[in-house]
Amino acid sequence: MTEVVFYCFAAVAVLSALLCITQRNPVWSAIWLVQTMLALAALYVLLGAQFIGAIQVLVYAGAVMVLFLFVIMLLNLGHATSDLRAWPVWVITLGFIAVLAVELLPLMNYSSERMAYEMTRDPKLSDPAVVFQAAHAAQQAAVAQGAAGSIAGPLFGTYLAPFEITSVLLLAALVGAVVLAKRRV
Amino acid sequence: MLIGPALALSAILFSLGVAGVLLRRNAIVLFMCIELMLNAVNLTFVALSQQHGLSGQVIVFFVMTVAAAEAAVGLAIILAIFRHSRSVDLQNINLLKG
Numbered sequence: 211m212t213e214v215v216f217y218c219f220a221a222v223a224v225l226s227a228l229l230c231i232t233q234r235n236p237v238w239s240a241i242w243l244v245q246t247m248l249a250l251a252a253l254y255v256l257l258g259a260q261f262i263g264a265i266q267v268l269v270y271a272g273a274v275m276v277l278f279l280f281v282i283m284l285l286n287l288g289h290a291t292s293d294l295r296a297w298p299v300w301v302i303t304l305g306f307i308a309v310l311a312v313e314l315l316p317l318m319n320y321s322s323e324r325m326a327y328e329m330t331r332d333p334k335l336s337d338p339a340v341v342f343q344a345a346h347a348a349q350q351a352a353v354a355q356g357a358a359g360s361i362a363g364p365l366f367g368t369y370l371a372p373f374e375i376t377s378v379l380l381l382a383a384l385v386g387a388v389v390l391a392k393r394r395v
Numbered sequence: 396m397l398i399g400p401a402l403a404l405s406a407i408l409f410s411l412g413v414a415g416v417l418l419r420r421n422a423i424v425l426f427m428c429i430e431l432m433l434n435a436v437n438l439t440f441v442a443l444s445q446q447h448g449l450s451g452q453v454i455v456f457f458v459m460t461v462a463a464a465e466a467a468v469g470l471a472i473i474l475a476i477f478r479h480s481r482s483v484d485l486q487n488i489n490l491l492k493g
Contacts, residue, residue: 216397220404227408227431231415236423243427246408250434257401259441259452266437269459274430274466281470282423285477293420293484303417307410314406320399322446344448351449364453376460383464390471393478 216256223249234290236282240275247271260357401442408435422473422483426466433462 226245233239247270254263282288326341327333339346351360365373408431415428437455444451477483 213397216400220400223404224407224411227411230431231411231419231424231428236421236427239424239427243431246431247434250438253401253404253438254441257397257441258445259455262437262441262452262455265456265459269463270430270434274463277466277470278423278427281473285423285474285483287421287423287483291421291484293424295418295420299417303414306417307414310410310413311406314409315403317402317406318399320402322396322398325446338446342446345446348444348449361449361452361456364449365456368450369453369457372457376457379464380460383467387467387471390468391474 212256216253219249219252219256223253234292235288237279237288240278240282243278244271244275247275258352261361396445398442398445401438405435405438405442408432408438420485422476422485422488423470425485426469426473430462430466433458 223246226242226249230239230242230246233242247266251263251266251271254260254266322338322342323336326338327336329341330336335341348360351363354360355363412428412432412435415431416425419425419428437458440451440455440458444455473483476488480487
């Protein structure tokens with residue numbers, strides 16, 4: 211059952227991503243990108259990351275995409291224009307995509323047994339349940355503290371310094387955006 | 396677990412994002428394609444966090460923050476460029492070209 215739902219949302223994500231990069235009107239591009247992000251939020255929930263799924267809907271599909279639509283409307287770009295590049299770029303792009311596909315699509319065959327063997331290099335020790343103890347601990351934390359609480363542990367513990375630096379980054383982005391968007395630069 | 400299919404899906408989404416960045420000339424659509432690539436990478440992190448612990452989900456949190464900051468600054472730059480040349484077509488932005 212989970213697999214059927216997963217493949218449905220995966221198909222939605224790929225189709226709306228395709229429509230996003232092929233629509234000539236930027237407004238439609240943005241709407242299809244929102245659709246992709248909502249499908250990805252559903253996939254996060256299916257993969258056991260409920261909190262990240264909620265944040266995806268709130269921050270990405272909500273805040274960031276509203277910012278995009280706001281700029282499109284502000285600059286009055288909401289009409290279809292032909293903005294595709296000339297054919298030499300298409301050849302380069304197809305080559306690039308082919309290389310990426312050859313490199314990345316074999317990841318489809320990922321299996322936890324193989325990964326455990328690659329990490330230990332010993333057939334006797336490579337039991338996934340033993341090698342990936344972090345997964346078991348994460349499941350226990352999710353049961354004990356809930357989806358948000360189990361992320362809050364590492365976020366305010368191990369990753370406290372990056373978290374604080376992120377706030378400085380956001381402040382810098384805020385100041386930079388205001389200065390850049392001011393009338394006289 | 397569904398890790399393999401999720402990794403394949405994120406590879407497809409990343410490739411679509413790269414295709415969009417290379418093929419479109421509209422600066423805003425280009426930015427959206429960059430967001431698409433960031434989302435594909437986030438999917439990889441979430442899929443593998445099932446097996447390697449919750450650090451992956453924390454990293455997704457940071458990626459989202461950086462993406463939001465990048466979108467804000469990038470869109471402000473696009474706004475400034477539009478005010479300067481009345482267009483967001485990257486073909487017209489060749490001020491630094493010799």
